Amino acid sequence: MAAVVDPGKCVGCGSCESVCPVEAIKVQESVAKADESTCIECGACVSECPAEAISLP
Template identity: 55%
Template sequence: MTMVVTQPCIGCKDKACLSVCPVECFHEDESMVYIDPDECTECSACVAECPTEAIFHEDDVPEQWKNFIQLGRTKSAECPPAHP
C-alpha cells in the first residue's frame, strides 16, 4: 500500500507536502506531484501538509479519483524526483 496524490493537486504550486517526506518519494511533472509506491513508507506526514487535501492512503482514495492510484504508479516511474 501507499499514499496517493489525487485530482485536487493539479495546478497546486504550494508543494508543502514535499518537505515533510522522510524518504523523498515524490516525483513531479508540470501539472502535479506523484508518490512512488515502492518508496513510500506510509508515514502520512504529507497528508497534513497538503494544502488542497489531495493525498489519501490507497485504501481511502475516493471513488471518483481511483484512477489516480495507477496514474501515480506510472508517472512516478516516468517523472523526475520532486524538490521541496
C-alpha cells in the same frame, strides 16, 4: 502501497515533497506523485497538503 494524489485537487505547491522523510513524493508537471516502492505510508504529506489532495489507501 503508497500515498495517492488526486490530480484534480493537487495545486503543485511542493509541500508534500518538502515534508516527506524518504523523498518518495515528487511534483512533476504541476502534479505530485508518490513512488510506490519508496513511500513508507507515514502520513506526513497527507496532513501537510493544503489542498487535501493526498490520501493513504
